[in-house]
Amino acid sequence: xxxxxxxxxxxxxxxxxxxFARMAVAAFIAEENPTLxxxxxxxxxxxxxxxxxxxxxxxxxxxxxxxxCKIEGRNVEIVVEDKGKGIADVKTAMEPFxxxxxxxxxxxxxxxxxxAFMDEVQVISAPGEGTKVIMRKKIGA
Amino acid sequence: MENYYExxxxxxxxxxxxxxxxxxxNQLRVETDMLIEAYHVRHLVFDxxxxxxxxxxxxxxxxxxxxxxxxxxxxxxxxxLNDRIQKIFLVSGLQxxxxxxxx
Numbered sequence: 001x002x003x004x005x006x007x008x009x010x011x012x013x014x015x016x017x018x019x020f021a022r023m024a025v026a027a028f029i030a031e032e033n034p035t036l037x038x039x040x041x042x043x044x045x046x047x048x049x050x051x052x053x054x055x056x057x058x059x060x061x062x063x064x065x066x067x068x069c070k071i072e073g074r075n076v077e078i079v080v081e082d083k084g085k086g087i088a089d090v091k092t093a094m095e096p097f098x099x100x101x102x103x104x105x106x107x108x109x110x111x112x113x114x115x116a117f118m119d120e121v122q123v124i125s126a127p128g129e130g131t132k133v134i135m136r137k138k139i140g141a
Numbered sequence: 142m143e144n145y146y147e148x149x150x151x152x153x154x155x156x157x158x159x160x161x162x163x164x165x166x167n168q169l170r171v172e173t174d175m176l177i178e179a180y181h182v183r184h185l186v187f188d189x190x191x192x193x194x195x196x197x198x199x200x201x202x203x204x205x206x207x208x209x210x211x212x213x214x215x216x217x218x219x220x221x222l223n224d225r226i227q228k229i230f231l232v233s234g235l236q237x238x239x240x241x242x243x244x
Contacts (some may be wrong), residue, residue: 016160018163037225051196051198055163107204108200110197
């Protein structure tokens with residue numbers, strides 16, 4: 001019998017919630033006995049996606065960011081979703097060192113980190129409609 | 142969260158916080174820049190001995206300080222990297238940009 005479990009979080013687009021989101025996901029997947037390295041990889045990827053939603057998705061911190069985490073056996077799927085500005089050119093946005101906010105000293109490494117630390121990253125976005133980042137990783141592989 | 146600093150002869154060591162994300166990065170940047178300017182720092186050392194988590198926001202802070210100090214002929218290095226921070230340095234290519242002191 002495969003383990004199945006799912007949770008959804010929704011929180012204000014405030015930077016203080018970046019830590020909360022990655023801790024919550026780490027706690028949720030702990031039941032599946034991931035290695036410390038796997039937990040750190042997932043925490044980093046969640047932090048990147050949530051930070052993007054907060055910095056690039058919205059100007060208003062009262063807007064909401066959603067994080068959905070699904071476990072199916074050894075497969076973890078994490079969806080980070082905002083209903084904000086969206087991305088016109090996803091391919092360019094995902095290039096390493098590309099950033100639209102150099103004044104904030106953003107490194108442009110966000111998507112590169114998600115791709116480095118997860119097995120699969122998919123980005124669905126359209127201007128004015130928000131951004132959905134779907135990330136998958138097999139734990140204990 | 143308090144960041145700790147030690148200073149001697151134009152050298153500044155920044156003891157990095159336990160977690161470095163976008164939320165923490167701003168304070169870290171402002172405090173470090175203030176000290177660099179006030180004490181004419183030429184050699185900046187990031188000490189990761191207390192750091193358990195860093196995302197790409199931390200990379201932005203480090204690269205930003207490298208650029209600022211580089212213009213003035215200064216240098217930046219890092220020390221006490223645990224396995225996790227080493228991995229972050231490797232993935233971001235940061236170990237090619239700044240000197241990492243052996244533990």
